[in-house]
Amino acid sequence: MQKREYFTHFNPARVPSPCFVIDKAAVEDNLKILHRVQRESGAKVLAALKAFSCWELAPLYRDYLSGTCASGLHEARLGREAYGGEVHCYSAAYKEADLIEILKVADHVLFNSFSQWARFKSVALRAQQERPELQFGIRINPEHSEGEVALYDPCAPCSRMGVPIAQFEQALREDPLLLEGISGLHFHTLCQQDLPPLARTLAAVEEKFGQYFPQLTWINFGGGHHISREDYQVDELIALIRSFMSRHQLQVYLEPGEAVAIRSGVLVAEVLDITWNTMAQAILDTSATCHMPDVLEMPYRADILGAGMPNEFAHTYRLGGMTCLAGDVIGDYSFAQPLQIGQRLMFDDMAHYTMVKTTTFNGINLPAIALWDSRTNELQVVREFGYDDFKQRLS
Numbered sequence: 001m002q003k004r005e006y007f008t009h010f011n012p013a014r015v016p017s018p019c020f021v022i023d024k025a026a027v028e029d030n031l032k033i034l035h036r037v038q039r040e041s042g043a044k045v046l047a048a049l050k051a052f053s054c055w056e057l058a059p060l061y062r063d064y065l066s067g068t069c070a071s072g073l074h075e076a077r078l079g080r081e082a083y084g085g086e087v088h089c090y091s092a093a094y095k096e097a098d099l100i101e102i103l104k105v106a107d108h109v110l111f112n113s114f115s116q117w118a119r120f121k122s123v124a125l126r127a128q129q130e131r132p133e134l135q136f137g138i139r140i141n142p143e144h145s146e147g148e149v150a151l152y153d154p155c156a157p158c159s160r161m162g163v164p165i166a167q168f169e170q171a172l173r174e175d176p177l178l179l180e181g182i183s184g185l186h187f188h189t190l191c192q193q194d195l196p197p198l199a200r201t202l203a204a205v206e207e208k209f210g211q212y213f214p215q216l217t218w219i220n221f222g223g224g225h226h227i228s229r230e231d232y233q234v235d236e237l238i239a240l241i242r243s244f245m246s247r248h249q250l251q252v253y254l255e256p257g258e259a260v261a262i263r264s265g266v267l268v269a270e271v272l273d274i275t276w277n278t279m280a281q282a283i284l285d286t287s288a289t290c291h292m293p294d295v296l297e298m299p300y301r302a303d304i305l306g307a308g309m310p311n312e313f314a315h316t317y318r319l320g321g322m323t324c325l326a327g328d329v330i331g332d333y334s335f336a337q338p339l340q341i342g343q344r345l346m347f348d349d350m351a352h353y354t355m356v357k358t359t360t361f362n363g364i365n366l367p368a369i370a371l372w373d374s375r376t377n378e379l380q381v382v383r384e385f386g387y388d389d390f391k392q393r394l395s
Contacts, residue, residue: 003230003263004029004230005263006025006026006263006264006374007021007023007266007305007348007374010266010346010372010374012266012268012344012345012346013344014379015268015368015370016381017268017269017270017285017344018268018269018270018284018285018286018291018365018367018368019267019268019367019368019369019370019381020265020266020267020268020350020354020355020367020368020369020370021265021266021267021268021370021371021372022054022057022264022265022369022370022371022372023264023372023374024057024060024371024372024374025373025375026263026374027260027261027264027351028060030228030259030261030262030263030264031061031260032064033234034064034065034256034259034260035063035064035065036234036238037227037234037237037238037241038064041237041241041242041245042241042245042251042252043251043252043253043254044066044251044252044253044254045065045066045253045256046065046066046069046085046086046088046253046254046255047061047065047067047068047083047255047256047257048068048069048223048255048256048257048260049068049069049075049078049079049356050071050075051223051257051258051260051352051353051356052257052258052261052351052353053075053078054351054355054369054371055078056369056371056382057371058082058083058084061083061085062083062084062085066085066086066253067079067083067084067085067107068083068085068086068087068088069088069089069090069255070087070088070089070090071090071091072089072091072098072102073089073098073101075089076089076102076105076106077101077105079105080105080106086107087105087107087108088106088107088108088109088110088253088255089102089106089109090109090110090186092112092161093112093116094111094116096123099120099124100123103123103124103127104127104131106134107133107134107135108134108135108136108137108184108218108220109135109136110136110137110138110139110186110220111136111137111138111139112160112161112162113163114163114167114168114171114178117136117178117182125181128181135183135184135217135218136181136184137182137183137185137218138163138182138184138185138186139161139162139185139187139188140162140163140164140165140168140185140186140187140205140208141154141155141159141161141162141163141164142155142162142165142189142204142205142209143155143164143204144201144204144205146190146191146197146200146201147189147190147191148191149191149298151297151298152191153189153191154189162186162187162188165208168209179212182215182216183216183217184216184219184250185209185212185216185219186219186220186222187201187219187220187221187222188222188223188224189201189222189224190222190223190224190225192226193224193225193226194226194231194232194233195232195237198225199240202221202240202244210248213248213250217250218250218251218252218253219248219250219251219252219253220252220253220254220255221253221254221255223255223256223257224257224258225254225256225259226256226258226259227254227256227259228256228259228260228262229262257353261352262349262352263349264349264351265349265350265351265352265354265355266346266347266349267302267346267347267350267354267367268344268345269284269286269344269347270284270342270343270345271283271284271340271341271342271343271344271345272284272322273341274317274339274341279317279318280315280317280318282317282318282339283321283322284320284321284330284345285322286321286322286330286347287321287322287323288320288321288328288329289321289327289328289361290323290358290361290362290366291321291358291366291367292330292354293357293359294354294357295330295331296327301331302330302347302348302349302350303347304333304345304346304348305345305346306336306346307333307335307345308333308334309332309334310332310333311334313334313335314334314335314336314337315336315339316333316334316335317333317334317335317339318331318332319332319345322364323361325361325362330347355369360389360393363390365385365390367385368384368385369381369382370382
């Protein structure tokens, strides 16, 4: 199935380089798909800010989603201040000072372990007395791996994420009242995946933890759902959720992150130099290390509009960043024409897990941020960065 294309007619010379360019139309197209799932299934869909938190677009979210989910205090505050709707927060562990502030802005607070819940239960329940809408949940680990990359597999052996069933049962044997105050469970196993991995995970969750469902009012299916991808089985997802909710009378939550921003952004970069060492090298004003770290961490290959695989076209180059890290290599690409110094390139699908991960290693400047609307061709550069942004991160 052919992927949606939004930037084929965008002129990268219109923005400074490097620059993240986000298409409002593409984001809204994704939100409409997520809204359909929410409307037809009865689930509540939250946007995971850890993947994409361009809050200039927050007004769009209010029309389509139920709220946001956060991984800590700052994201929770951003969700409450900018996005509206429900705010859910999960962290592998909380500092007490952070948790006290989170309890003021979040609607659901999820604990990664029974030890954290036991430690902070009294604090949480006092906050609930002042804010009755506050609810608390435990993250479970169904010990069912679906991810292909160990770095992103929360159910890998020795994972620190969530409570396995053996520990869950042992904790309740030691303290039968431990679930008092807990109204829901959360699990997360997926990474850029479609429906069958979710269905298999859900079967494992029901088998291991289903006996506790009657004590609960909601369950959170976590993130990693590529719902807005062109080949995702949306109808089947809706049916799966409806069936689950009918069987268990639990409110279902989904927390997609990438699905909000798939196909919605490019990273504009400029060629600074052309060199040769066994093969042609092109040095860019962007960096895998600083601006697209998943290229090195996952690893994955970022597509470039108009480029191909090595030797697919006449001219092949190894593209690298301008940092001192020898491994700051984006990859090998081929082009129909030789690259020229000053030429602009556009890395495709670079909104999610890029803007949120950028660094200023080597003092490299952060990419600017621009909002574009492919429907009207309207463009606004909303943020440019400079020396002060680098300096203020340091002592």
